[in-house]
């Protein structure tokens with residue numbers, strides 16, 4: 533028997549599998565709401581104007597392609613810190629945040645997970661129930677036992693906040709708690725600033741380690757509003773982790789631009805943490821790629837491009853909100869009488885539609901409308917041309 537002959541076929545990634553099924557569907561009216569990607573009103577992946585302008589600048593001053601430092605481009609790491617924590621924040625000014633460039637938000641989570649595993653190998657990681665489908669696998673793959681804390685309440689289509697708080701309050705010190713900073717994936721249900729304050733309090737009181745996953749900053753209410761939870765953790769004087777992704781906010785999915793930041797107690801501590809993060813990176817992929825980070829740093833550090841980015845990001849945010857409103861209006865017009873306010877209350881790209889697995893499968897087979905079996909649909913993939921087909925399908929399976 534050879535080494536590889538007994539290798540078993542791994543299950544397909546559920547979302548990528550859905551994309552393959554969508555591609556193979558001959559229905560000309562098919563709509564893909566399974567993806568976690570923002571499409572514009574024409575159903576196209578946008579190439580932001582600010583990105584094009586930065587790209588143009590980079591092309592006009594071509595540079596040789598040397599290696600970046602292990603922790604990435606300094607201008608990029610600084611821009612990430614300024615965006616996530618505020619350039620004027622005491623922690624940034626004191627130099628007590630260790631930030632490294634990462635391969636998307638996933639890369640930031642993975643570097644953090646590997647580092648945490650070295651620090652506290654017996655810790656449990658808690659993720660929300662439900663969570664982004666990769667959270668569990670990623671932390672398990674880093675060697676952690678992964679459990680959940682209560683989050684979504686199907687009955688109220690909201691958050692089981694008391695149960696969540698209780699679970700965090702019962703977790704042993706050192707437990708790593710993965711929190712969606714905004715625009716919860718997959719449910720779209722976020723907790724309020726007052727509820728965040730309670731979470732911060734219990735994290736502090738119990739000695740938990742907060743790991744904020746910030747993959748959608750700017751897609752909920754605005755850059756500052758969506759990042760407000762970071763300020764709450766800073767104000768509490770806690771050590772915590774933040775993974776940043778620019779995949780969605782810059783529509784730079786394939787360039788893999790993200791970061792990990794670790795807020796430390798002092799500059800000296802941050803230097804020691806940074807040295808360990810660099811070992812994690814060095815032994816995995818040595819150093820990160822240049823292009824995406826150059827684009828993002830150029831945009832964030834050039835006032836005119838920064839303003840253009842904020843405008844374009846607001847445009848994406850507003851379009852999603854408009855689709856939520858239109859979805860509710862059209863469902864109403866089609867005779868749906870149940871409470872639909874949850875659709876407009878949800879934040880970010882996704883809506884947990886409340887449809888069952890059977891209903892989602894019928895949507896796919898009978899109407900060519902592809903969502904995830906959990907009932908998650910991507911509102912950011914709805915547009916004026918496909919919305920009627922989506923509504924017709926939903927109403928029919930409801």
Ligand code: PMP
Nearest residue numbers: 568636637638664717747777779
């Ligand atoms: N966290 C969450 C909650 C996400 O939804 C995603 C992307 N779908 C990521 C992390 C990963 O982002 P990236 O594509 O930048 O790796």
